[in-house]
Amino acid sequence: MTTDRKRPFLGILAPLIGILALLLLWTLVCSLGKISPYILPPPRKVGQTFLKMAASGEITRDILVSFSRVIRGFGISFLLAFALAVLRIGLPVSACYTAAFVQFFRSVPPISLIPLLILWCGIGETTKTVIIVLAAFFPMYLAIVKGFTSFDRKLLELARVFSYSRFRTFLRIILPSAVPDILLGMRTSLGYAWRAIIGAEMVAASTGLGHMILFAQQMSRTDKVIVGILVIGIAGSLTDWLLGILIRHLVGRWAEHGWD
């Protein structure tokens, strides 16, 4: 961030040069004629397909469907992670009961639960929401717990001296101390949520970007598959960028001296 501000070339031009170089390489490989356009369509063809899909509203519809699923699942994950992290610090003994579950479900890839979830919940929105929650919950929960437990203990003495209640201590000391960790946990989880929803839509959906990619593959439309992949990458990067702005806005004031 600081580097970008000090050297605009590295912040804006360098990534553009990297992207252009990749496009040139892609065009060059395609123009050699050694690889079938079915396996690797040229950038121009992918671009034209994107414009057609955008004009017909097809891609916009899929983006909005996937995006709304991510936001819903992510929101539920955040509320759950926050509530359980508060329980974890308010009632430390609760960690003894939940530690085994947390470790177990952290190790189980949410995609592996899809068959069971389809059996229990069908292929409706519930299955996809549960998969996103399972994917996004753990990084966020662990980050929030870390934030709630790794603050400067000396500040608690300050609260005790000035007769703060436990609730006021949480609001004015523990929560603000944990904000950088909470936001970074949210950022990590958002990436996990995007990965999970695309996987889920490939298996158990009739709408969304994941379904669009799988359907295009079945129709032998590699250009559409690539459009889908690019859109997912851009949508994921965009949401991450927006969250990054939020993080800088909220914690940037003290991030420069070790609070990042």
Next chain:
Amino acid sequence: MAGIDLIHLRKTYLMGTKRVTVLDGLDLSIPENAITVVLGKSGCGKTTLLRLIAGLESPDSGEICLPGNRKTAFVFQEPRLLPWLNVRDNVQFPLNRSSIRPEETRNMLETVGLSGTERALPHQLSGGMQQRVALARALLYHPTLILMDEPFAALDHFTRVDMQHALLDIRRKTQASILFVTHSIDEALTLGDTLVILSGGLIRARFDLSAPHPRDLLSDDLIVLRRRIVAGLEETIPYALSED
């Protein structure tokens, strides 16, 4: 408020396998509306004494008699400012939303020489300025008892003198009882109404000063007193160690 009585106060810590006796049956009466200065070498238990009175630690035995209607503020050795709050919000930290008066905050910052820094964050201030914010925070709370643990140790000479004057001025206006820990004899003579020497877990000497403020540290009386204090400090008795 009434004074504070410490009766047979004993406090030990476990240090490895040894138990260190920091306070060993200490008795002390701290008068109300006065500045009591605790003098002693580093590690003699001065900070522990303050922490016990503040309720941040419990004694092994003994009794701390505090007035029921007290409001206690603590100025720690380090500023302990909240890094995400600006100077104004840090100073107002002890207050409820309803008791915040912006004009009073401005006046307090002016008193400690920090006018115009209201919106600065702690990391933008020097160590001395941060300590002055901590002092302003304690004073704005309108405490009846102020516990001060070498609060001016990090300040340069001139700022230190300014802060000492500000403290005396505020004490005059608020009539708060102040327990001030320092290892500077000059500071003790400048501020104290009562001076006590802490050594080996006990109060070894007590001096009551009646000289009015501001004091001339080169006056005959204070030079004699200084000699007695130095002699008292030189008779330092080390910690008592015992196997646990």
